[in-house]
Amino acid sequence: MIIQESDSMPRKPSYDRNKLIEQARDLFWTRGWAGTSLKDLEAALKMKPGSFYAAFGSKENLFDLALQKYASDGRMRLQLLSDHHGPLGALQRLPLLVISSDDAPAKACMLSKTLLELQAHGHPLAERASDLLLEMEAQFCALFEQAQTQQLISTARKPQDLARRFQSDLLGLRISAERNGINATLIAEELVRGLASL
Amino acid sequence: MIIQESDSMPRKPSYDRNKLIEQARDLFWTRGWAGTSLKDLEAALKMKPGSFYAAFGSKENLFDLALQKYASDGRMRLQLLSDHHGPLGALQRLPLLVISSDDAPAKACMLSKTLLELQAHGHPLAERASDLLLEMEAQFCALFEQAQTQQLISTARKPQDLARRFQSDLLGLRISAERNGINATLIAEELVRGLASL
DNA sequence: GTCTTTCTTGAGTGATCGCTCAAGTATATT
DNA sequence: AATATACTTGAGCGATCACTCAAGAAAGAC
Numbered sequence: 001m002i003i004q005e006s007d008s009m010p011r012k013p014s015y016d017r018n019k020l021i022e023q024a025r026d027l028f029w030t031r032g033w034a035g036t037s038l039k040d041l042e043a044a045l046k047m048k049p050g051s052f053y054a055a056f057g058s059k060e061n062l063f064d065l066a067l068q069k070y071a072s073d074g075r076m077r078l079q080l081l082s083d084h085h086g087p088l089g090a091l092q093r094l095p096l097l098v099i100s101s102d103d104a105p106a107k108a109c110m111l112s113k114t115l116l117e118l119q120a121h122g123h124p125l126a127e128r129a130s131d132l133l134l135e136m137e138a139q140f141c142a143l144f145e146q147a148q149t150q151q152l153i154s155t156a157r158k159p160q161d162l163a164r165r166f167q168s169d170l171l172g173l174r175i176s177a178e179r180n181g182i183n184a185t186l187i188a189e190e191l192v193r194g195l196a197s198l
Numbered sequence: 199m200i201i202q203e204s205d206s207m208p209r210k211p212s213y214d215r216n217k218l219i220e221q222a223r224d225l226f227w228t229r230g231w232a233g234t235s236l237k238d239l240e241a242a243l244k245m246k247p248g249s250f251y252a253a254f255g256s257k258e259n260l261f262d263l264a265l266q267k268y269a270s271d272g273r274m275r276l277q278l279l280s281d282h283h284g285p286l287g288a289l290q291r292l293p294l295l296v297i298s299s300d301d302a303p304a305k306a307c308m309l310s311k312t313l314l315e316l317q318a319h320g321h322p323l324a325e326r327a328s329d330l331l332l333e334m335e336a337q338f339c340a341l342f343e344q345a346q347t348q349q350l351i352s353t354a355r356k357p358q359d360l361a362r363r364f365q366s367d368l369l370g371l372r373i374s375a376e377r378n379g380i381n382a383t384l385i386a387e388e389l390v391r392g393l394a395s396l
Numbered sequence: 397g398t399c400t401t402t403c404t405t406g407a408g409t410g411a412t413c414g415c416t417c418a419a420g421t422a423t424a425t426t
Numbered sequence: 427a428a429t430a431t432a433c434t435t436g437a438g439c440g441a442t443c444a445c446t447c448a449a450g451a452a453a454g455a456c
Contacts, residue, residue, distance in 0.1 A: 012453080013403065032316045037446055048405050049445070050320050055403095059444065065363035106315055112373050116311050119376060120228045120304070130377060154235065161384060164374070172370025175310050176362070179328060184361060187366050201433080208421080211433065236414055244436050247415065253433095257414065 018053065020045050025066035026105040032117050033063060033125065045080040063125055070110045073134040078139060087146035088153060092195050095170060095188040099177035107177035107184070109170075111136070137167050164197070201253055211256050215253065218243050222302040223264035231261060231316050231323065235331060261312075261323055268308045269330040276337060285344035287331035290393050293386040305375035305382070309334070325387060333337075351396040360396070 027036050027044050038059060042052060056062040080092035081097075099107050105114075111129045118126035141163035147153045169191050177184035201211060225234050227243050236257060240250060254260040279288035279295075296305035297305050304311075309327045338362035347349045367389050375382035 014452095015323050032232075032315055032318070034230075035315065035319060037442080039442085050406075050447080051404055053445065106318070115377065116306055116373065117233065117315060118229055120230070121233060124365065133377065134379070161388075165385055165388055168369070168370040168374040168382075169367055171373045172366040172368070175314065175369050175373075176366040179313065179331065181332075182362065184366075187363055190359075190363055212422095235412080237412085248417075248436075249434055251415065 003147060007071070007113070013055070015045075015055070020047075020055070020070050021062070024062050025069050025110070026065055029070065029110040029113070030105045032113060033115065033123075060125065063109065067110065067114065067125065067132060071135065074136070075139060077100050078099060078143075082143060083145075086152070087143040089141070091143055091147070091166065092192045095173055095191050098170070099184045099188055112171050114172070125130070128136045133167075134158050137163050137186055140166055153195075157198070171190075203388070209331075211253070213245070213253070217269050218245075219254070219260070219263050223258050223308070224269050226261055227268065227308040227311070228303045230311060231321075232315065258323065262326060265308065265312065265323065265326055265330060271332065272334065276341075280341060280344075284350070284392070285341040285348065289338070289341055289345070289364065292372055292389045293389050294374060294383065297303060297382045297386055306372045310369050310372070315379050331365075335361050338364055351393075355396070364393075 007145050022039060027040060031040065036059075038049065038052070039064070041047075041059070042049065045052070047055070056065070061196055076095075078094065081093055083091075085093060097111075098104075111133050114129040115126055115133065118129070141159050144159035144162040144166075148155045148159060155198070171189060173187050174183060176182050176187055206323040216278055221242050222239060224300065225238060229238065234257075235248070236290075237283060237294070239245075239257070239260070240247065243250070245253070263287035275295075275387065276288055282288075283291060286315075291335065296307075309331050311323055311328040316327075339357050342351070346353045346357060371385050371389060374380050374385055
């Protein structure tokens with residue numbers, strides 16, 4: 001029941017907590033909140049109920065950790081993209097990246113999936129997803145602002161509006177990519193073309 | 199157990215089947231598949247379990263009926279819009295309409311919500327939603343084709359591509375509209391502006 | 397080796413899930 | 427009124443849900 005309380009540890013946990021959170025994130029990402037049972041988690045993480053609850057407290061708490069990991073990984077990836085290719089280059093590369101990365105367990109955005117599933121229930125996790133979506137939008141906004149400052153795009157439209165529109169299109173693209181028999185690459189390329197002509 | 203089998207009926211059902219399906223559709227639309235329990239349905243439709251199963255067979259079957267009603271109502275609405283305002287007018291009016299209609303129980307598209315929730319489980323209802331999304335896309339495609347034939351928009355891009363992009367943006371718009379604190383009207387207006395300059 | 401602290405185990409909790417069915421009730425036909 | 431047929435009722439089914447906890451196993455401290 002107590003994980004890592006005292007400094008001198010008689011017995012260390014036999015797992016890598018961070019890896020477990022990543023595995024849980026992948027499961028939740030693909031199957032959603034209600035679609036992921038504790039049996040699923042126990043099987044994927046190879047943990048018995050007791051260990052699971054000692055380590056994470058509850059399914060809800062683990063989902064929250066998974067959401068935060070999802071968001072912070074995404075944020076870091078975009079930041080890296082911006083470091084290497086500039087603000088506009090990052091925004092242009094993102095659409096194709098999110099729908100073609102092979103290691104991701106799903107194409108659709110985990111935040112939007114969570115929001116759609118749980119918002120109607122007033123579930124705390126929906127609010128968390130909502131907050132993280134706002135953070136994402138703010139990051140987009142900052143990049144558009146930099147792109148304008150560096151005169152890479154026109155200043156005709158407010159960065160805030162550009163960011164909102166971009167995020168909306170991106171969410172739509174990622175749903176389209178989740179569908180079978182839809183060539184989302186074409187949509188992504190059009191989206192990027194739209195960015196180029198701003 | 200037998201509903202409407204013989205012509206001469208000793209006792210007619212006391213409910214309006216179509217209205218029940220609409221009520222169920224609204225519940226499923228907002229709360230999703232797993233998020234809607236039979237207790238919820240029994241309360242909303244004012245039916246005891248026995249009547250429910252006599253009338254609809256199963257929760258899954260009712261959800262299927264609800265999906266079909268959702269899709270056919272949407273299809274008819276768009277057709278009416280086209281009759282009154284032409285193909286381009288219909289496509290231009292749709293975005294603002296779907297995010298601002300007060301009678302709809304949710305902003306996001308029920309088909310996309312169903313797809314996102316159930317696709318990973320290989321659930322039959324996800325396949326149904328997928329089929330209906332394809333039908334919707336086909337309807338968009340036909341309207342874009344008519345708009346080109348009537349020389350309302352350029353023929354530079356294939357109607358199929360225009361339809362796919364439009365549907366993708368619309369799905370994104372509707373998710374954005376579902377969020378709190380997001381002014382989706384601005385996104386919708388931009389989307390419509392994009393259509394005007396095709 | 398002994399002790400102490402912590403992690404692991406898994407049978408089992410009450411609650412809720414979708415669903416069944418035997419009994420009761422209502423109505424058109426005769 | 428009697429009968430036949432079909433709808434309504436609601437207690438309760440087995441299965442699964444997220445979760446608990448007492449007992450056992452492992453490892454650092456001494």
